[in-house]
Amino acid sequence: VDLVVAKYAPLPSASLGRLVSMVASSATPQWREQRNAALRRARERLPQVDVDGTRWFWPAGDNPTSRRYRKDDVLDDELRLLAPFDPIVWDRDRFERFWGWAYRFEAYTPAPKRVRGYYALPMLWRGQVIGWANVASKAAGLEVKTGFVSGRAPRDPTFRPALQAEHERMARFLGGR
Template sequence: MRVDLAALRRHAIGRSLFAPTTLPRAIERLRFVQADPIRAPARAQDLTLRHRVRDYRAGELERRYPRLAIEEDFFVNYGFVPRGLQALMHPREPRHAWDRTRRAQARAVLEFVRARGVVHPREVDAEFAHGKTRNWFGGTSNASTQLLDGMHYRGLLRVARREGGIRLYAARDGTPAPADPAAAFDALVDAAVQKYAPLPAATLGWLLSGLCVGAPQWRGERAAALARAQRRLAGTTLDGVRWYWPPGERFVRREGSDTVRLLAPFDPVVWDRRRFELFWGWAYRFEAYVPAPKRQLGYYALPLLWREQVIGWGNVAATPKGLDARLGYVAGHAPRDAAFRRELEAELERLRVFLQG
């Protein structure tokens, strides 16, 4: 088979938008589901899973989380990973060690959590009164919240469940260091490639940098791991760009279906902005944190996929009167055939049902 850009694009869509299955199987196949707290019209993890899980409803992942063999954790970004994959990232050795005071606070909080079983952050704050501290955004937040975040990252705590979007924590048993760190790191790389392939070489390098946040103890091995991946993975070079995908993978040959899909900003089909521009010839940007006067697409614009092309975007909101969908198109107008209009209405109906929870 001749591998050209159209073949890469078709394969990227077909391998990621697989036939809908059960929630556990979808997460196992994806290997990682990126999370985002913004709900417009639903959280990113739900918008991602609705295309890949049969009869999925908004909020289902959060409701079923305590019964699933998954964990909230940092992979290349923050999200949900199978426990077997999470174990490869622990025990973590953060780049910045805690001082004596912070270590003492963590020990006291860990004893408190073990005694309680599952705790809400406000319980920790009420018990220890750690006060306020400056957060990443320049404002202030409870010091207890930052401490719990740090303990979660270090593997001392796990997210037991959420209430109203707030993480509730339980103590986490320690994970032994892998006998073969290089093999463990390679397995993490393969999981990332499995999710985002086919991908450009620049993205492969970026993924390894992200994995060195998920597994900082191996940041010194990044160059060697990248070299191993480049030898291990299948690939081709097109117009000066090197592409990679899992070895032995058979390319999707069928043409894209007559289906309209509104994708999450972090859906694996569109997550890689480099690849997006190579595939579709225009720049998609996530503008939720862009000042409103400077936005071009909208606060939470969902890429609009039609057949094998991302032809525009949609800003969607659930209102008392129903679904408010405001669409924009790269060409300046919607496709003028009846099939598109029919399939767009079918996608909006799927969104309505999904949002009913």
């Protein structure tokens, strides 16, 4: 349980329960039988706080108000495209609470009903998820289509180079296209 919390914190109570259930369902039968007891113990001993009616958990010994989490210490100008199952993204309710917009994985949604695209990758820049990109590998190279929560790309002069650098990283990842 501690490893799960360390990886995904801060975790709303419902998400902690879901993750512990996922671990238990894939573990040995003995662990499955201990799921409720392990979850109860975790909820008793892990640091927690209620925010707007939701109880949040984080790892023992971690302090959410520490310097580690200050914006000026963790932000840089790099842009990252996040996989739909990245720890930042996988919990859709938590994602919406943090970033203020709903992300949905739409690969299995019929094309006419898609809002952001077949395989939209959330776009993380300067500590905010500001939009998404759909990346397709074509014969001529990568085809990248972006969308932004605000309706337009940031005007900051460092944004375009950061986006281009991430396109290049993605091209290398996909085999140099």
